[in-house]
Amino acid sequence: MKSYDLIIVGGCSAGIVAAINAKRQNSDLKIAVLEKLPRIGKKLLATGNGKCNLTNQNALDHNYVGGEFAAFALQKYNPQTVTEFFASLGLLCYADSCGRVYPESNTASSVVDALRFELDRLKIDVYCDTQITDIKKKNGFLLNGDFQCKKLIIAAGGKSSPSQGSDGSGYALAKMLGHSITRLYPALVPLCASPEITKPMKGVRVRNVNLTLKGERKIAQTSGEILFTDYGISGIAAMELAAHAQKYIDNVKHNPFTYIDFMPQMSFNELFEYLKNLNKIKGFCQIDNLLTGFLPKAVGIAICKATKLYKADKNISELSERDLRAIAEKIKNFPLEITGTKGFINAQVTSGGIKTEEIDPETMQSNICKGLYFAGEIIDVDGGCGGFNLQWAWASGMLAGELNEV
Ligand SMILES: Cc1cc2nc3c(=O)[nH]c(=O)nc-3n(C[C@H](O)[C@H](O)[C@H](O)COP(=O)(O)OP(=O)(O)OC[C@H]3O[C@@H](n4cnc5c(N)ncnc54)[C@H](O)[C@@H]3O)c2cc1C
Incomplete structure (x- = not known):
């Protein structure tokens, strides 16, 4: 002994x-x-x-x-x-x-x-x-x-x-x-979220976003960097939502959504004006290039696709003000359904x-x-x-x- x-x-x-x-x-x-x-x-x-x-x-x-x-x-x-x-x-x-x-x-x-x-x-x-x-x-x-x-x-x-x-x-x-x-x-762990949307953006980091987690109402909010993966999102801002999301899923038995604001430093109206101006500057370019002035290309494409306006050979000049408004909305409020987390094995x-x-x-x-x-x-x-x-x-x-x- x-x-x-x-x-x-x-x-x-x-x-x-x-x-x-x-x-x-x-x-x-x-x-x-x-x-x-x-x-x-x-x-x-x-x-x-x-x-x-x-x-x-x-x-x-x-x-x-x-x-x-x-x-x-x-x-x-x-x-x-x-x-x-x-x-x-x-x-x-x-x-x-x-x-x-x-x-x-x-x-x-x-x-x-x-x-x-x-x-x-x-x-x-x-x-x-x-x-x-x-x-x-x-x-x-x-x-x-x-x-x-x-x-x-x-x-x-x-x-x-x-x-x-x-x-x-x-x-x-x-x-x-x-x-x-x-x-x-599990807390501080990546989120499983709409892989069909995130997979094409796999490996892409976005430096400064706001994330809002919502069920019937707002659950939590974070800001910072996110990283898209083939299963969902990682990065500090996403990981900080994990415990809140898992609690909601376990208790409410319903999947919450996270809404990404890709441009928190601009109001909706400022963003809309900026997009209208882009229409003038690079109207001859294809829609894939609309948002490359402030977002990685893959993210810009995902945003345009989310508005259902996307067609690869469409030119920016073909976008109406209504279209640009819809794109600005998705830049400020991009939804991903959270189906779970990467669990205790990967949690910090x-x-x-x-x-x-x-x-x-x-x-x-x-x-x-x-x-x-x-x-x-x-x-x-x-x-x-x-x-x-x-x-x-x-x-x-x-x-x-x-x-x-x-
Ligand atoms: C990948 C990763 C990165 C992280 N980065 C950071 C960071 O940069 N900054 C930060 O603040 N936090 C970070 N964290 C979190 C931080 O490491 C933990 O919160 C912290 O280490 C907790 O300290 P602890 O001593 O309470 O537990 P632990 O560090 O988990 O230590 C517990 C110890 O007890 C031992 N043990 C368990 N059961 C038994 C048993 N039955 N008998 C004997 N021994 C046992 C374990 O082997 C372990 O060594 C990170 C975590 C991970 C996983």
Whole structure:
């Protein structure tokens, strides 16, 4: 039997910083991190396209589902504190113009290395290839009949991107200790949407669109880049709608639509005037070229096709004002039916998790089981793209590592 003061289940973002903070606050503690994969921090290596967007300078509670619960942790361990924490590990960071923070090295492995070296320096035991499947509350906690600890932090992640370890097994552990889990949805994942329309635009990116998700009424709105694929749409703006869309499909049993505004910087009337002017400038060109002044050609063709005006050999000068009005309408309001998402396997984040009412927001300690703490994505808190989810993992992990009692 291996005995510890504190054991952390899950050796990635939240779990590692929880261990480091606990040891920094009380060097007498005997601490172990238990990780099911052969190495710690595997998911971190994949973050930010391998660059690790480790926080966002603008992260505030209103950026999160579950933000009210997360507010205390996010204030105490705010992006500035998190950046200072990484500086204390020798890792320097920079922020881009949107406040997204990356390591100066632009490589996620620098972040994992910095954390790994600190675990070593602090003499925290790390057990890899160690999947916890059973927890009993017995003189503290007994894990797999092998490990004993006085205090336990579960930081096993959600069920998104299971190839990086987070297969949802943490929820089963939480349930063994009396906790309940909300309904789970894949979040930050591409959308399956009208493939017959998107397939001809496969691989085309559009930089600055507004997306509005609607059922009977408006559900959510995002803006930013989208990428057309053979199954639907990807890109940050589309991915940020995923959890909303999946919730709607599951609950209402009906497919919502997303409406793309390809020209949010122009009003309908401005756009209509612009199109009328184009008619003068390049009236002799074929309709395929109508929108190439501000959109990729394939997108322009899809828009014209959606108005049912499309004929490849038609010249722009043949378009009436009514036709141009119909095209302007589709540029501002291009509909795609959302039939689902690419699921947990491809999702960056899980929306839903351990019910926040069952956890004390100022300590991360369970309100149900004394000595038990949670951190990171396993809790029902999630944010958008841009460093928000790692910010939550660090903040909740560091707070849990304080091991304060309720
Ligand atoms: C491709 C991708 C890119 C992303 N990019 C970004 C980004 O740039 N910025 C950002 O903010 N967020 C990003 N995210 C989200 C972010 O990585 C997660 O929100 C964050 O890692 C969650 O941290 P966590 O420690 O709570 O969970 P995880 O990172 O999922 O870690 C949980 C750990 O627990 C282990 N584990 C699970 N079950 C058990 C068990 N039973 N026993 C032992 N160990 C177990 C897992 O193997 C894993 O190592 C990205 C996610 C993905 C998938």
